[in-house]
Every structure is written in C-alpha cells, then in structure tokens.
Amino acid sequence: MDVILLERIAKLGQMGETVKVRDGFARNYLLPLGKALRANEANKKRFESERATLEARNLERKSEAQTVAEKLDGKSFVIVRSAGETGQLYGSVAARDVIETLAAEGFNVGRNQVELNTPIKAIGLHKVVLHLHAEVEIAIEVNVARSADEAERQAKGESLTSADAIYGVDEDALTAADFFDPEADGEGDEA
Numbered sequence: 001m002d003v004i005l006l007e008r009i010a011k012l013g014q015m016g017e018t019v020k021v022r023d024g025f026a027r028n029y030l031l032p033l034g035k036a037l038r039a040n041e042a043n044k045k046r047f048e049s050e051r052a053t054l055e056a057r058n059l060e061r062k063s064e065a066q067t068v069a070e071k072l073d074g075k076s077f078v079i080v081r082s083a084g085e086t087g088q089l090y091g092s093v094a095a096r097d098v099i100e101t102l103a104a105e106g107f108n109v110g111r112n113q114v115e116l117n118t119p120i121k122a123i124g125l126h127k128v129v130l131h132l133h134a135e136v137e138i139a140i141e142v143n144v145a146r147s148a149d150e151a152e153r154q155a156k157g158e159s160l161t162s163a164d165a166i167y168g169v170d171e172d173a174l175t176a177a178d179f180f181d182p183e184a185d186g187e188g189d190e191a
Contacts, residue, residue, distance in 0.1 A: 065133035
C-alpha cells in the first residue's frame, strides 16, 4: 500500500514522502496513529494544504525533545536490584524499570522511546538509548547495583563481581586452613 508520511519515521522516510509499505503495517500502525495517509489524490491535496501546520507541529515536538535531551545529557540513574555474588541479577531490568526510574527523577518517557533490545541481567554500568523524537536520541547510563553504596563504587570504576570486591576477601590467597578448624577432632559428631 502506498502512503503519504505525515512525520519522519526512522528507516521509512521523511515527512511528505510517498512510500510503499506492507498493508498490515499501514492499517495497524501508520494510519490509526495518524502518522500517514493513504496515497490518493484527495489526501495529496489535503497534505499540501496542511503541510505548514504539520511542519510547525513537528518542529515544536523536536524542540521539546531537545530540551529534555539536554537535561538528560550526562546523567546516570541508579537501579537497585538483588543479585548473586557473581553479579547475576535474580530478575532483570527491563524498559519498564528504566521508565519508572526516569519518572521518579521527573522525566516523562514512553515505553516505545526506550531502546532496550534485551533486558539487563547483570550488575554494572549499562548504556540505554532513548529516542525522544524521530530526529533526537540520547544515551543515558544506567547503574544497576545491589545497594546505593555499591552503585557509588561502580560509578568510580570498580568491578563488583568477585568476592574480593564485595567482601574484601582475596579468593586466590585463601587456603584450606581458612575453611577448616585444625583444632576440631571430628569425634564430636556422635549423638
């Protein structure tokens, strides 16, 4: 199906272009959300008459997205989750969790604006890309840690995925005597 785009759509085209898309994509996404019109003579005339208002609205949305991007630039957000000693999370951090964290800081971001192809499943510093507008995107840093203290240590560049980092114990320096009491005679187990 041929459609006229009413706004810029990534990997598809610019505003005003007539592009060929699959019927389902047009009927289920582009047309209901008002992102495109069917390409016929009446709609071409309608688009040309409304072009100035569409461009003004697009420019306004873009400037709003840029102001939000400037506020988000260089920010790091901490998400506290429980994890094992190796740094593997017991759950995962998904786009929904990123949105909730941003909302707690006062940023209103939609779920479809967060580019997180796979959930975060380990502690550490992770880059998450936000698409605030078709022409505005920004990368934020998400610091996933077991506690706020660990988040500060990770932010300084420390790796917290070993017992040495977590408990202050050097795993390589441990010997068998550290685990067993040589004074124990083993005969105290009788009942």
